[in-house]
Structures are given as structure tokens and as C-alpha cells.
Amino acid sequence: MNACFCCQPKNLGRRALMASAVAVVAMPAMGQTVPASGGPVDAAVIEDLVAGNRILYDQNVVDGFGHISVRHPKDPNRYLLSKSMAPALVTADDIIEYDLDSNPVNANGRTSYLERFIHGEIYKIRPDVMSVVHSHSAGVIPFADTAVPLRPMNHISSFLGDGVPVFEIRTAGGPATDMLIRNAALGKALAARLGTHSVMLMRGHGSVVAARSIKDAVFRAIYTEVNARMQAEAMRLGKPEFLNAEEAAAATKSNEALVGRPWELWKRRAMGK
Numbered sequence: 001m002n003a004c005f006c007c008q009p010k011n012l013g014r015r016a017l018m019a020s021a022v023a024v025v026a027m028p029a030m031g032q033t034v035p036a037s038g039g040p041v042d043a044a045v046i047e048d049l050v051a052g053n054r055i056l057y058d059q060n061v062v063d064g065f066g067h068i069s070v071r072h073p074k075d076p077n078r079y080l081l082s083k084s085m086a087p088a089l090v091t092a093d094d095i096i097e098y099d100l101d102s103n104p105v106n107a108n109g110r111t112s113y114l115e116r117f118i119h120g121e122i123y124k125i126r127p128d129v130m131s132v133v134h135s136h137s138a139g140v141i142p143f144a145d146t147a148v149p150l151r152p153m154n155h156i157s158s159f160l161g162d163g164v165p166v167f168e169i170r171t172a173g174g175p176a177t178d179m180l181i182r183n184a185a186l187g188k189a190l191a192a193r194l195g196t197h198s199v200m201l202m203r204g205h206g207s208v209v210a211a212r213s214i215k216d217a218v219f220r221a222i223y224t225e226v227n228a229r230m231q232a233e234a235m236r237l238g239k240p241e242f243l244n245a246e247e248a249a250a251a252t253k254s255n256e257a258l259v260g261r262p263w264e265l266w267k268r269r270a271m272g273k
């Protein structure tokens with residue numbers, strides 16, 4: 001997979017060469033096509049993805065369910081996501097590569113998450129997004145299931161200031177789905193509803209966070225949950241005052257430089273267990 005492609009005949013594209021190499025190695029079953037790999041991934045990226053899984057569990061964003069992915073650092077048409085398992089137990093050996101149609105490249109018998117289409121379909125329409133978190137964190141669901149919008153309560157949650165849409169699965173899937181984003185059509189509808197936002201709630205289900213890095217996605221997933229709990233508490237006391245659009249934009253700019261600080265703390269806690 002590390003062949004020098006510039007030395008190959010010009011009439012053979014890189015993708016065709018990779019595909020033929022993978023077909024020989026992976027020997028897909030009759031009628032199945034295994035997509036080409038985007039190539040080797042730096043160990044540091046895998047380490048961050050594993051840490052992201054552990055942190056999201058340690059910070060009460062995911063439990064036995066939920067997942068985090070990262071776009072392939074060298075191939076924007078591939079992404080990396082754990083096999084179907086509890087996030088707190090994920091190791092580097094559990095990471096599977098997918099194409100953006102969410103076909104596994106190197107499953108080798110490992111089972112995929114049913115809802116992997118959330119990730120692939122968001123990466124397709126959001127070239128700025130490098131990492132996606134899907135969770136069922138409990139604090140946000142009241143805002144997904146009522147008409148009360150989730151809005152930024154404090155400067156750390158300022159990224160909510162550009163609006164938080166709610167995905168209604170009945171619009172795309174009708175009144176009798178099992179609520180899961182289990183195919184590309186539902187994933188595409190979900191990604192379209194997310195649009196340019198960084199956070200979206202899913203009625204009767206959970207939420208999705210899209211960000212420019214694993215660290216940002218984890219940060220936003222954690223503070224989306226924290227903000228939801230704060231907002232519900234504030235609404236019990238009275239009518240909350242939220243950050244206005246200008247405050248939210250300015251705070252988000254400041255926070256972008258600070259994401260590494262809590263990450264180190266969260267990582268140490270989560271990986272020490």
C-alpha cells in the first residue's frame with residue numbers, strides 16, 4: 001500500500017491501483033466489492049480516536065451506546081470508526097476504515113455499527129468536518145423531544161450560538177421506523193438537516209456533534225450535555241438569559257485556542273482507568 005504511485009503508468013489512476021491491490025489482499029466474497037483503503041493512518045490519530053471513545057464514556061456522554069469517528073487524515077473519502085462495541089472498551093485494534101457510503105474497507109469479520117451512516121453522510125456534505133460524535137446523552141433529549149430550543153448558557157457552550165436544529169426521523173422515514181439511522185437515505189436526510197450547524201438533536205433519540213477535530217468534537221459533545229443540564233435547571237428557576245449571537249461568536253473564537261487544556265485532563269482520567 002506504500003507503493004510510489006507517481007512511477008505507475010499514467011493511464012492507471014491511484015484509486016484503480018489501490019482497488020486492485022486490496023481486491024487481491026482482502027479477497028471479498030463473490031459479488032462484494034471492498035473499497036480501497038485511504039492508506040496507513042498515523043498512530044497518534046488512532047490514539048486520539050481511542051482516547052475520544054474513553055473520554056466520552058468517562059464524561060457521561062456515551063454509555064454502552066454512541067460513537068465517535070474521524071475522517072481519514074490522508075484521504076477525505078474515508079473515515080475511521082470503532083467496530084460495534086461499547087465505546088469505553090475500544091482499543092486501536094477495533095478501529096475500522098470506511099468509505100463515505102459507510103462500506104467497511106478492512107472489517108475482517110468485525111461487525112459495524114448500524115448507525116455508521118450518520119458519520120459517512122455528514123462527511124460527504126461537510127468538507128470542514130473532521131470528526132463526528134453520536135450519543136444518547138440524557139440531558140439533551142428533553143430538548144429534542146419538546147419545542148424548547150437548546151441555547152448557549154455560558155461562554156464554554158458558545159458553539160451552540162449558531163442554532164441547534166432538531167432532526168425528525170418521521171419526515172424522512174415515516175411514522176414506523178425503529179428510530180435508528182440504519183441506512184444511507186436516513187443518514188443523508190440527517191446530514192441535510194444538520195446543514196452548517198455543529199450540533200443537532202435527534203427527536204426521541206439523542207444528538208450529533210460535528211467539528212474540525214477529534215478534540216473539538218469531544219469538547220462540544222461534553223459541553224452540549226453540560227449546557228442542556230444547566231439550561232433545564234435555569235428554566236426551573238425562571239427565564240434564562242442566553243449568550244447573544246455576538247457574544248457566542250466571540251467566545252467560540254477564544255475557546256478554539258483552549259480546547260487542548262481540558263483534553264489533557266479528560267484523557268489522563270479516562271485512560272488511567
Ligand code: MN
Pocket residue numbers: 065066115134135136205206
Ligand atoms: Mn443512536
